[in-house]
Amino acid sequence: MKDSIHVGWEGGMSFSTSIHGHKLVVDAKEEFGGNDKGPRPKALMMLALAGCTGMDVISILKKMRIDPEGFNVHIDSELTDEHPKQYTKMHLIYEFKGKNLDTEKLKKAIELSQDKYCGVSASLKKAMEITYEIKIIE
Amino acid sequence: MKDSIHVGWEGGMSFSTSIHGHKLVVDAKEEFGGNDKGPRPKALMMLALAGCTGMDVISILKKMRIDPEGFNVHIDSELTDEHPKQYTKMHLIYEFKGKNLDTEKLKKAIELSQDKYCGVSASLKKAMEITYEIKIIE
Numbered sequence: 467m468k469d470s471i472h473v474g475w476e477g478g479m480s481f482s483t484s485i486h487g488h489k490l491v492v493d494a495k496e497e498f499g500g501n502d503k504g505p506r507p508k509a510l511m512m513l514a515l516a517g518c519t520g521m522d523v524i525s526i527l528k529k530m531r532i533d534p535e536g537f538n539v540h541i542d543s544e545l546t547d548e549h550p551k552q553y554t555k556m557h558l559i560y561e562f563k564g565k566n567l568d569t570e571k572l573k574k575a576i577e578l579s580q581d582k583y584c585g586v587s588a589s590l591k592k593a594m595e596i597t598y599e600i601k602i603i604e
Numbered sequence: 605m606k607d608s609i610h611v612g613w614e615g616g617m618s619f620s621t622s623i624h625g626h627k628l629v630v631d632a633k634e635e636f637g638g639n640d641k642g643p644r645p646k647a648l649m650m651l652a653l654a655g656c657t658g659m660d661v662i663s664i665l666k667k668m669r670i671d672p673e674g675f676n677v678h679i680d681s682e683l684t685d686e687h688p689k690q691y692t693k694m695h696l697i698y699e700f701k702g703k704n705l706d707t708e709k710l711k712k713a714i715e716l717s718q719d720k721y722c723g724v725s726a727s728l729k730k731a732m733e734i735t736y737e738i739k740i741i742e
Contacts, residue, residue, distance in 0.1 A: 468680070471681075521630075550723040
């Protein structure tokens with residue numbers, strides 16, 4: 467499979483692109499010569515991971531006929547202080563809301579994503595430590 | 605250094621977040637149960653890389669007093685066909701537009717980004733092959 471992206475400089479520190487028809491802008495903060503027209507690019511690695519595994523989990527739970535009232539994915543990351551400043555760890559918190567949710571099935575869905583389906587996790591695991599926990603709010 | 609992200613499920617396959625005050629949504633295509641409210645999350649890894657190295661290069665060129673008329677970063681990627689579907693290669697094309705641009709200085713700026721400053725590249729290099737080329741359009 468192949469994929470591609472075309473990102474254009476828009477002056478200052480701003481870069482824009484269209485991914486699957488959706489316009490996205492990244493930019494730096496004012497103190498680094500930017501105009502804050504969009505997020506800093508590095509943080510998109512966390513959104514890529516949360517979105518990828520979140521979609522897997524929701525898709526697997528649907529097949530298990532489990533329909534949580536709410537579902538959030540939080541990530542707490544650690545980065546190096548020295549250049550190149552990079553993530554050394556991402557810890558995911560899968561937070562489900564709902565009554566009588568089957569904890570074992572929730573765990574199973576997450577394991578399937580982390581071990582079999584999530585391509586972002588598969589990549590990032592080679593570059594940093596990826597850990598996770600489950601929280602259930604009744 | 606620490607960083608974090610909070611991503612909320614919005615029904616279907618849609619997840620939204622706010623990064624540095626900017627709202628972002630990822631979603632799946634209709635054929636995978638989504639509503640295409642945003643891009644697929646995996647492709648954000650390419651934007652993270654293009655934005656990170658693009659900002660480095662523009663910032664270094666500014667210090668070198670080089671001001672290109674235009675600058676684009678294209679990435680062509682390859683992915684596995686099997687689950688977990690992941691990038692195996694990203695090839696960057698740094699495309700500069702302008703007259704009498706100093707090719708050696710452009711190369712130097714890219715090398716500094718790839719070897720020293722870009723934290724996204726530093727991470728992704730551990731997970732896949734990262735290559736690049738320069739194109740100059742007069």
